[in-house]
Amino acid sequence: MNALKGRDLLSIADLSSTEIIDLLNLAADLKQGKIAPTCPKTLGLLFYKASTRTRVSFSVAMYQLGGNVIDLNPNRTQVGRGEPIEDTARVLDRYLDILAIRTFDQQDLETFADYCEMPIINALTDLEHPCQMLADLQTMQETFGQLEGLTMTYVGDGNNVAHSILLGGALVGMNIRIATPKDYEPSPKIVAQAQAIAGDRSQILITHDPKEAAEGCHAIYTDVWASMGQEDLANSRVPIFQPYQVNAELMALADKEAIALHCLPAHRGEEITADVMEGPQAKIWDQAENRMHAQKALMASLLGIV
Structure with missing residues (x-):
């Protein structure tokens, strides 16, 4: 799966048929405990919309990989006070290893991807899930x-x-x-x-x-x-x-x-x-x-x- 290293997932169509099947097979191996990779990385969750399953499942998944999670609540960060996405993205890129975003406009997600080198994951937009x-x-x-x-x-x-x-x-x-x-x-x-x-x-x-x-x-x-x-x-x-x-x-x-x-x-x-x-x-x-x-x-x- 190294072919996915460093990439973004903004749409399911960002993946090929083979990459989807490989991901599903890897998910099955992880679920069955056949492999247990270690990932001492930090995931940021930037959610502009309410979430139960997405927030908890991402958090537990990263904790089980041995990493850390930071909840970037827009109501408690400058992004919720009008800081430009471009500025927020470039700063977060210096702190985090990967960022999952739940927002309204798909374009906002794409802007984050344009200004971040770390992988950006679409955790739901109005366009796709x-x-x-x-x-x-x-x-x-x-x-x-x-x-x-x-x-x-x-x-x-x-x-x-x-x-x-x-x-x-x-x-x-x-x-x-x-x-x-x-x-x-x-x-x-x-x-x-x-x-x-x-x-x-x-x-x-x-x-x-x-x-x-x-x-x-x-x-x-x-x-x-x-x-x-x-x-x-x-x-x-x-x-x-x-x-x-x-x-x-x-x-x-x-x-x-x-x-x-x-x-x-x-x-x-x-x-x-x-x-x-x-x-x-x-x-x-x-x-x-x-x-x-x-x-x-x-x-x-x-x-x-x-």
């Missing part, structure tokens, strides 16, 4: 033993998670189906990029019909109907997204071995029903755990210790 996709792929690989040829269906808002599913799924040869209400489709630019990556290897489907998307698929994935920063729209979105709920009826259309996925936090009774979330087909808790293992593999690779 690549680390989540690595954990999703690890969960699929654990469940089915392979990725190529599988069909993943995403039902709900065409948001950052949907974008990373499109790109990451295309890279590993999965068929990706996205079902959203009209006017809530994923970015046409991301769809076109995913279709170009997929080529003849796999299929990309964008539809307004959740039943069409679910038919015979191997995983049905959903996310909240209103992402962070859209909380004031949550109530108005409920009637629009109600037909896109992941419930027993929708799961019944999928392959008999299909799994249910959710990136969390979940609103039971809205985008997913409690019986599906707590049912035997749900791999949601494995998926959440795999955030830590996938990110541990990612950081170890970007830092060049494996």
Whole structure:
């Protein structure tokens, strides 16, 4: 994995198909305790948005690698008082070994990458959530033993998670189906990029019909109907997204071995029903755990210790 040393992960598409598979295999070895690399490095977490799983999984992963973590709360640092990103980036680059950023605008992340020599990781922007996709792929690989040829269906808002599913799924040869209400489709630019990556290897489907998307698929994935920063729209979105709920009826259309996925936090009774979330087909808790293992593999690779 030395090919990743010193690089950034701003998009899941920054990785090649081979690099994704290598990362997943490394994550599996780390999870099973087959290897235990030592990483006396310092990770900075700069989160402009709330976080539970991402913050904790990155922190525990770095601690388990033998490193340190500094939480750079924007409310307690100069970056939250208007210091230019360019200045913050160049200073942090003198202190830290690697920096994970959760922010709104993808351009802000790219500015950090332009002004830092250390690896920059996208811990979620409004455009993408690549680390989540690595954990999703690890969960699929654990469940089915392979990725190529599988069909993943995403039902709900065409948001950052949907974008990373499109790109990451295309890279590993999965068929990706996205079902959203009209006017809530994923970015046409991301769809076109995913279709170009997929080529003849796999299929990309964008539809307004959740039943069409679910038919015979191997995983049905959903996310909240209103992402962070859209909380004031949550109530108005409920009637629009109600037909896109992941419930027993929708799961019944999928392959008999299909799994249910959710990136969390979940609103039971809205985008997913409690019986599906707590049912035997749900791999949601494995998926959440795999955030830590996938990110541990990612950081170890970007830092060049494996």
